[in-house]
Amino acid sequence: MAKSWVYALLRVLAPCVLAIVPLTGSEPSHRNISITLNPGLHIAPPEGDLLYVRSVGPNDSLHFLFCSQGAPTLLLIQSNNTQATVQVNWPQFLERNTSGSLRVAPQSSVVYSSALMFSRLWEYDGENATADPGLDPGPDLFPPYELQNLTWSRINLSTLSAMLCGTSRGSNGSICVQLSVFENWGRSELWPRLLHNPDSAQLMFWLDGLSPRSAHSRFLLELRAVGGTPLEMVQSVRSIDDEFTPSIFTVSQWLSNSSAPSSSPGSSPGSSPDLSPGFVQWKPVAYRDASARLEVASPLRHWSPLQQDPVSTATASGLVFGFYGNNTLTTAINISFGLSGEPFYTNYLSWTLLVGVGEPPLDSFSVLVWSILAVGLGTPLLLLLVGGIWVCARKLSAHVHSAYEPIN
Ligand SMILES: *[C@@H]1O[C@H](CO)[C@@H](O)[C@H](O)[C@H]1NC(C)=O
Ligand SMILES: *[C@@H]1O[C@H](CO)[C@@H](O)[C@H](O)[C@H]1NC(C)=O
Ligand SMILES: *[C@@H]1O[C@H](CO)[C@@H](O)[C@H](O)[C@H]1NC(C)=O
Numbered sequence: 067m068a069k070s071w072v073y074a075l076l077r078v079l080a081p082c083v084l085a086i087v088p089l090t091g092s093e094p095s096h097r098n099i100s101i102t103l104n105p106g107l108h109i110a111p112p113e114g115d116l117l118y119v120r121s122v123g124p125n126d127s128l129h130f131l132f133c134s135q136g137a138p139t140l141l142l143i144q145s146n147n148t149q150a151t152v153q154v155n156w157p158q159f160l161e162r163n164t165s166g167s168l169r170v171a172p173q174s175s176v177v178y179s180s181a182l183m184f185s186r187l188w189e190y191d192g193e194n195a196t197a198d199p200g201l202d203p204g205p206d207l208f209p210p211y212e213l214q215n216l217t218w219s220r221i222n223l224s225t226l227s228a229m230l231c232g233t234s235r236g237s238n239g240s241i242c243v244q245l246s247v248f249e250n251w252g253r254s255e256l257w258p259r260l261l262h263n264p265d266s267a268q269l270m271f272w273l274d275g276l277s278p279r280s281a282h283s284r285f286l287l288e289l290r291a292v293g294g295t296p297l298e299m300v301q302s303v304r305s306i307d308d309e310f311t312p313s314i315f316t317v318s319q320w321l322s323n324s325s326a327p328s329s330s331p332g333s334s335p336g337s338s339p340d341l342s343p344g345f346v347q348w349k350p351v352a353y354r355d356a357s358a359r360l361e362v363a364s365p366l367r368h369w370s371p372l373q374q375d376p377v378s379t380a381t382a383s384g385l386v387f388g389f390y391g392n393n394t395l396t397t398a399i400n401i402s403f404g405l406s407g408e409p410f411y412t413n414y415l416s417w418t419l420l421v422g423v424g425e426p427p428l429d430s431f432s433v434l435v436w437s438i439l440a441v442g443l444g445t446p447l448l449l450l451l452v453g454g455i456w457v458c459a460r461k462l463s464a465h466v467h468s469a470y471e472p473i474n
């Protein structure tokens with residue numbers, strides 16, 4: 067009953083609050099996207115497709131390249147020229163022995179680039195594990211899935227997304243990655259419903275029917291970041307609002323040191339550095355079922371980024387080698403899915419992350435939260451005011467009354 071009363075009040079108040087709350091964020095930006103599979107090539111390359119997404123804004127162009135020549139990798143290049151395009155020298159690119167086989171023309175227009183690679187998937191028996199792997203001594207690990215060695219499907223394109231799945235010899239099921247790109251600000255329908263902007267792309271990583279190697283399996287994913295300003299730290303941004311991702315009050319952001327905002331989010335809109343740095347952002351939650359919902363949510367944790375050997379990264383990914391060669395700074399991070407005490411892996415696990423340039427999009431307080439605050443703070447004030455007036459009025463009337471009290 068009390069609840070419905072609050073909702074009724076919210077409904078009345080929400081439009082007023084919406085009108086008062088200044089809409090945060092700058093003017094809405096928009097990009098025009100064109101997508102090409104294996105640009106300049108008329109047959110499918112033997113060892114995996116190369117997807118090219120060209121996303122043109124008012125003053126710049128973004129170039130997303132997604133490739134499964136080796137481990138699945140997303141390369142993001144920002145150019146200050148709206149005419150810039152990516153050129154691939156296919157014979158060299160497929161040979162994988164010359165770097166620079168993939169480049170942006172004009173090359174001098176490149177202002178930022180960074181690649182993110184899904185390198186390894188570890189599995190361990192979590193039955194008696196009190197600590198996660200990564201802690202010393204961690205539990206025994208099964209031999210990892212080296213994602214570069216999986217057999218990857220061709221890229222399956224739909225409107226603004228592309229999917230590929232890999233299978234490993236000797237195990238059932240698949241390991242899949244989906245890329246989504248955006249022309250506008252928005253939020254995907256699927257939990258964790260990350261907020262995205264046109265300067266970002268969303269990646270979803272999932273295990274679909276992959277057979278566990280023990281009855282109490284847990285997984286650990288290693289991601290590698292190459293190029294750009296090295297991504298060296300993970301920052302956790304807290305919020306009191308879990309409207310879009312129930313029970314999750316944190317956003318994790320993998321950033322370079324220079325791009326870390328010194329103050330709390332949203333408080334200094336003018337703080338973006340000149341050179342637009344890149345970011346990787348996620349909510350610390352994975353889902354144990356294809357229909358993501360609260361009951362199948364599992365927390366996850368990350369480990370501190372570490373420097374990695376650039377040669378092994380370039381060997382693992384044709385895209386990294388083709389663009390960067392094999393001496394570009396590389397950092398890696400481990401993500402553990404499911405902490406001790408949580409249900410074990412059965413046959414599905416999904417995790418979503420956002421990759422982009424510029425400031426990572428962050429939710430400002432939603433209308434709902436503002437309304438709750440308004441009701442929460444406004445109601446007592448209103449009561450106080452009404453109460454005050456009432457007391458005053460009574461006092462006054464009592465005074466008036468007493469003034470006219472007849473003297474017996
Ligand atoms: C694009 O450039 C114009 C002129 O240089 C500038 O006024 C505008 O703010 C820029 N827009 C964006 C989105 O950076
Ligand atoms: C966990 O501990 C139990 C009891 O000590 C033992 O029987 C079992 O083999 C252990 N499991 C693993 C995976 O080590
Ligand atoms: C490609 O993706 C669509 C939609 O995501 C899906 O329905 C279809 O089965 C996929 N095709 C293959 C060959 O995986």
Ligand SMILES: *[C@@H]1O[C@H](CO)[C@@H](O)[C@H](O)[C@H]1NC(C)=O
Nearest residue numbers: 235236237238239276277278
């Ligand atoms: C793969 O699935 C088949 C049929 O369900 C099953 O018999 C087999 O043991 C599975 N293989 C592995 C490695 O789990």
Ligand SMILES: *[C@@H]1O[C@H](CO)[C@@H](O)[C@H](O)[C@H]1NC(C)=O
Nearest residue numbers: 199200288369372398399400
């Ligand atoms: C990730 O964890 C595995 C297993 O503990 C470890 O071998 C590897 O070095 C870790 N990688 C990073 C970047 O921490």
